[in-house]
Amino acid sequence: MELFYSPNACSLAIHVLLEEIGKPYTLRRVDFSKQEQYGAEYVALNPKSKVPALLRDDGTLLTELPAIAWYLARSNPELKLLPPDIDAEVRTLEIMDYLVSTVHMRGFTRIFRPENFSPTPEDKEKVQATGRKTIVDGFAIIAPVLGASDYLFGAFSIADAVLFFLEYWAVRRAGMSLPSALDGHFQRMLMRPAVQRALAAEGLS
Numbered sequence: 001m002e003l004f005y006s007p008n009a010c011s012l013a014i015h016v017l018l019e020e021i022g023k024p025y026t027l028r029r030v031d032f033s034k035q036e037q038y039g040a041e042y043v044a045l046n047p048k049s050k051v052p053a054l055l056r057d058d059g060t061l062l063t064e065l066p067a068i069a070w071y072l073a074r075s076n077p078e079l080k081l082l083p084p085d086i087d088a089e090v091r092t093l094e095i096m097d098y099l100v101s102t103v104h105m106r107g108f109t110r111i112f113r114p115e116n117f118s119p120t121p122e123d124k125e126k127v128q129a130t131g132r133k134t135i136v137d138g139f140a141i142i143a144p145v146l147g148a149s150d151y152l153f154g155a156f157s158i159a160d161a162v163l164f165f166l167e168y169w170a171v172r173r174a175g176m177s178l179p180s181a182l183d184g185h186f187q188r189m190l191m192r193p194a195v196q197r198a199l200a201a202e203g204l205s
Contacts, residue, residue, distance in 0.1 A: 001025040004053040006032045007202040011052035013161040019194035066096045069158040081158050092159045099162050107134035143179040164189040
């Protein structure tokens with residue numbers, strides 16, 4: 001398998017999962033600073049022009065973070081990256097969709113790319129403030145789900161990898177503080193060897 005990623009992007013979640021799985025894979029960097037996601041070569045492979053994208057061994061491409069995470073979990077059932085019963089599995093998908101569609105896309109995107117939400121430079125601070133509130137509100141919703149557990153559904157799952165990249169963005173990129181439960185989760189994730197390997201491979205700390 002081959003993972004198309006960009007350092008500090010949401011593809012970090014899939015990178016972590018591949019390291020957790022431990023099977024051979026290769027990394028293909030898509031340099032956003034050089035706009036490589038819009039280059040002819042990458043667009044021919046993935047017309048969505050974003051990461052993550054996973055090129056499977058049969059030559060087919062998977063896109064969209066929750067879909068790739070779910071595929072990796074279901075294709076490696078021995079690792080128990082999804083809870084065993086259908087209700088817990090759908091709750092895992094539910095929380096991942098919320099983290100990606102709301103906390104990421106409506107929150108962090110407003111902080112990192114405010115120009116996408118208003119053509120007026122004077123509105124930048126208002127757009128970013130809206131993004132920060134969305135993130136804070138989102139984390140406040142997620143924190144009780146985690147509660148006093150080490151991981152969202154008791155044991156490490158694909159949802160924890162998704163939550164981790166958002167925690168990482170909040171602390172390391174946006175200078176935000178986390179609710180105490182999420183801060184504990186973030187610190188536990190940083191201690192996982194798979195996370196440490198993924199961060200090192202992407203040149204992150």
